[in-house]
Amino acid sequence: MPKYDSWKDMPIAGVIDKPATAREYNTGTWRIMRPIINKDACINCMQCWLYCPDMAINGRVKEDGKTEMLGFDYNYCKGCGTCAEICPVNAIEMKPETEFLK
Amino acid sequence: MPTRLAVTGAAAVAHAMRQINPDVVAAYPITPQTPIVEYFAGFVADGIVDTVMVPVESEHSAMSAVVGSAAAGARTMTATAANGLALMFEVVYIAASMRLPIVMPIVNRALSGPINIHGDHSDAYSVRDAGWIQLFCENSQEAYDMTIIATKLAEREEVLTPAMVNLDGFITSHGVEGVDLLDDEVVRDFVGIWEPKYPLLDVDNPITHGPLDLFDYYFEHHRQQQEGLKNAYKALPEVFAEYEKISGRKYDFLDLYRMEDAEYVMIVMNSAASTAKYVVDELREQGIKAGLVKPWVFTPFPKKELLEALEGRKAIMVLDRAMSFGKEAPLYSLIKSALYEAKDRPMIGSYVYGLGGRDVTPTMLKVPFEDALKGDLDPNEERYLGLKE
Numbered sequence: 001m002p003k004y005d006s007w008k009d010m011p012i013a014g015v016i017d018k019p020a021t022a023r024e025y026n027t028g029t030w031r032i033m034r035p036i037i038n039k040d041a042c043i044n045c046m047q048c049w050l051y052c053p054d055m056a057i058n059g060r061v062k063e064d065g066k067t068e069m070l071g072f073d074y075n076y077c078k079g080c081g082t083c084a085e086i087c088p089v090n091a092i093e094m095k096p097e098t099e100f101l102k
Numbered sequence: 103m104p105t106r107l108a109v110t111g112a113a114a115v116a117h118a119m120r121q122i123n124p125d126v127v128a129a130y131p132i133t134p135q136t137p138i139v140e141y142f143a144g145f146v147a148d149g150i151v152d153t154v155m156v157p158v159e160s161e162h163s164a165m166s167a168v169v170g171s172a173a174a175g176a177r178t179m180t181a182t183a184a185n186g187l188a189l190m191f192e193v194v195y196i197a198a199s200m201r202l203p204i205v206m207p208i209v210n211r212a213l214s215g216p217i218n219i220h221g222d223h224s225d226a227y228s229v230r231d232a233g234w235i236q237l238f239c240e241n242s243q244e245a246y247d248m249t250i251i252a253t254k255l256a257e258r259e260e261v262l263t264p265a266m267v268n269l270d271g272f273i274t275s276h277g278v279e280g281v282d283l284l285d286d287e288v289v290r291d292f293v294g295i296w297e298p299k300y301p302l303l304d305v306d307n308p309i310t311h312g313p314l315d316l317f318d319y320y321f322e323h324h325r326q327q328q329e330g331l332k333n334a335y336k337a338l339p340e341v342f343a344e345y346e347k348i349s350g351r352k353y354d355f356l357d358l359y360r361m362e363d364a365e366y367v368m369i370v371m372n373s374a375a376s377t378a379k380y381v382v383d384e385l386r387e388q389g390i391k392a393g394l395v396k397p398w399v400f401t402p403f404p405k406k407e408l409l410e411a412l413e414g415r416k417a418i419m420v421l422d423r424a425m426s427f428g429k430e431a432p433l434y435s436l437i438k439s440a441l442y443e444a445k446d447r448p449m450i451g452s453y454v455y456g457l458g459g460r461d462v463t464p465t466m467l468k469v470p471f472e473d474a475l476k477g478d479l480d481p482n483e484e485r486y487l488g489l490k491e
Contacts (some may be wrong), residue, residue, distance in 0.1 A: 007323070010319065012299075013323065014200075015310065019308045
């Protein structure tokens with residue numbers, strides 16, 4: 001969502017006057033628990049990617065056709081913990097956001 | 103050539119709607135508004151207008167359909183009364199916040215309970231903070247004129263605010279009077295072609311209407327609504343002047359009747375103003391300097407005009423056709439507030455009259471004048487006209 005500094009500049013009625021602005025809305029700011037992946041334990045099964053309600057898991061298909069879990073998109077991850085719950089090898093740990101405060 | 107018809111207020115409003123020829127009308131019948139949409143449905147059925155008429159199952163649906171249609175970009179109208187308006191309530195606020203210039207005649211009726219279907223202003227007052235422009239009409243002619251004026255005003259780009267046109271239930275809506283209609287083409291040219299600012303049907307420029315608006319921008323959007331009504335206040339004299347050019351009928355924020363040298367001033371809205379004018383004439387014959395102020399515009403509230411009209415008078419008697427339980431009557435409290443800045447503050451008194459359609463007689467309307475002449479007005483006492491004491 002574009003940032004507006006004054007009521008005088010923004011479109012009336014809360015109208016969103018261009019498409020696909022949801023991409024600019026970083027729901028990651030809502031997060032209080034942060035998922036951390038232990039890549040040594042991860043078996044790249046992509047269960048976390050399948051269950052993530054916010055499409056906040058990054059992954060790819062390698063040249064040999066196997067999948068690889070790459071990490072999290074913290075701009076959108078709300079910290080719900082579904083990935084940590086579903087992970088069959090407990091490779092994802094949920095840590096309080098306060099640990100990452102500078 | 104202008105036509106003069108002997109019609110009810112409801113028919114007069116329906117003729118205004120016919121001449122405006124809105125794209126969509128969604129409405130549910132409720133007494134005493136029913137004849138407006140009945141007459142209008144007749145025009146649709148006979149192919150006289152090319153409006154899409156949406157018969158819905160409730161007023162909540164009517165206002166919802168109207169919001170959808172106006173957001174799509176259609177010129178849209180509906181009409182309601184009392185409990186119908188109450189059922190629309192949440193969507194009434196949404197229509198205003200979405201800045202959709204919907205025009206809605208309200209045939210004023212008591213908002214139950216106990217159940218009552220007659221004339222009363224409690225319905226209009228119940229949505230006074232919803233963000234709609236609110237115009238009030240003394241008779242069928244004014245109801246016809248204001249429906250056309252409201253359409254022009256609501257759609258102005260700097261306004262973009264929905265408008266209600268209030269007329270008294272049964273007294274105006276069902277009483278037959280002579281009404282001067284303008285030519286169809288004159289009305290069509292006056293209201294012009296509606297060019298919506300953000301039409302949903304413009305598929306080349308996709309937009310989103312009615313998104314979630316949390317603490318980040320909600321406050322700012324309300325400030326914008328306030329600006330819309332401030333702009334309506336500025337635009338009203340222009341729209342009234344344009345309307346006078348095509349009709350010869352002059353409107354303003356306030357109808358000032360025998361006010362040049364008036365010392366004792368009654369303030370009343372809608373149909374009871376006719377009776378009050380008769381009483382003022384009678385008192386004038388007796389040498390009493392009586393006058394009447396009838397607000398045509400309630401929102402945006404013409405505070406400055408009222409201050410100018412009332413400052414320096416001997417006494418002001420404000421009549422409300424509704425109560426505000428536990429507080430001062432709605433119009434009275436606003437008039438009292440308008441007079442805060444008066445250097446020469448008049449005596450002031452509050453009178454509640456005609457609730458639930460109770461008859462309003464000249465004898466009844468003489469009472470506030472008599473109180474004022476005796477110097478017996480109390481700003482903190484609500485008095486009742488025609489109450490079985």
